[in-house]
Amino acid sequence: MSRPTQRPAAAPLRRPRLLIAGEFSAGKTKLINGLLGDAHALPSNVTATALPPVWLVGGGDARLVVDLQGTARRAETLEGLDLNDTHYCVVSHSAACLKHFDIIDTPGTSDPNMPPESWERMLPLADAVVWCTNATQAWRQSEKAIWQDMPAALRRNATLVITHADRLPDERSVEKVLRRVNRDAAPFFDRVSIASLINPHDVARIGRDLITLAGAMTDLPGAENALASSLSAAPQPAPTHGAQAITPQRVRPGGTVVPLPRPQKGRARSLWDRLSKNTDLADAAAVLAQVETLIETLDRGAPAAPTRVRRGAGEED
Structure with a gap:
């Protein structure tokens, strides 16, 4: 009897969810706004200590607040929310990258004014994590301790982005930080990169890497979520021809x-x-x-x- 032909892995029915995490002032929101090409995509006049997790999805006009009981309501603004009863917000945006993946923005893990439950509650919904670490004090022991407690499913397909490279004094310092973090973070991350978040070329490079990551993901461990599924359709494949040339x-x-x-x-x-x-x-x-x-x-x-x-x-x- 001949063996049945093995079928290729089925494409996911929804977009992968990339959770952006890191300590306070690691550049998470700045990176996200850069990826979206919109400096005001996430509220700039709301402090990090007053903003709950934000789930960004492609298209539409959603701006929803979801409480801890799972009830969603429309909101005109993300300001003035009751953080003790807010699970997350859902915001639609037309950015091209959101055709390939959703983004979940989380509060800083080291913020003493924000309970850790605020971002930890989002972990079961994520498919992969992009951890941001500030170049001026990259990959601290406190970050390593948090990462080692991450769910095993999220330690796969993990990306470490060393942010704020422009704050280092010279190229030699950039290379030194990159070498050290590559060495120390190798057991924990599949890929490490360094970026200046004020440089569009750097942000675009990170975006291309994340599109490639999302396109290769067939196993999406994030929990089902009816609300997000209704807003976020299947991912679009990365283009295979006719893309714009890149200037090195x-x-x-x-x-x-x-x-x-x-x-x-x-x-x-x-x-x-x-x-x-x-x-x-x-x-x-x-x-x-x-x-x-x-x-x-x-x-x-x-x-x-x-x-x-x-x-x-x-x-x-």
Whole structure:
């Protein structure tokens, strides 16, 4: 008897939910507004201590407040909410990235004025976590302690974003922080990147990485949620052709963007050429992070330092 043909994994029926987390002032809201291309997507005049978790979905005109009993009501504003009885808010936005994934914004884990239950209640609803850590004191022991208590399902497909790179004094400091965090966070995250949140090129790179991550996810561990499902339809696949060409650039501290010259030889030149032609977003996200390191390696004639990390051997998948 012949074995039945194995079918490929079915595409998810809803968009993946990416929970953005981190300590207070780690740049979570700034990153989200950058991904959405809207500096006012999340209220800028509401302090972090007064804003409950916000679930951002694509399209529509929803602005809902959901209480701890699961009852939703429409709201004109997110200001002045009773945080003791608010589970989360749902806000629709037309940003292109929300065609590929939902975003769940959470309060800072180290905020003494915000009970940890406020963000911990969102963990069962998430499919993956993007942890933000401030470059000036990146990946502190307090962050590591919180991460080790994360549900096992959310320690898969985990992304660490080192934010506020523009606050470091020079490129040497940027490289030093990236090397240390890559080393220390390797057992905990599948990918690590560093970004200046005032640099559109950096934010766009993070967005491409997250679109690639969401497109590869077939197992969505987040709990079913009828309200969110009614607002958030199936994800759109990442485009495979005809995408806009990408100009390889170097980001300097302070947000300055400098075009990268075309290398004269080797793998760096090949990667540069691929990025400079029309290429799909998934391919661009896979090679963009390597270009600057490879070019600098040619300049220095030294071994390349990795810019991305993979889970160490023996870690749970």
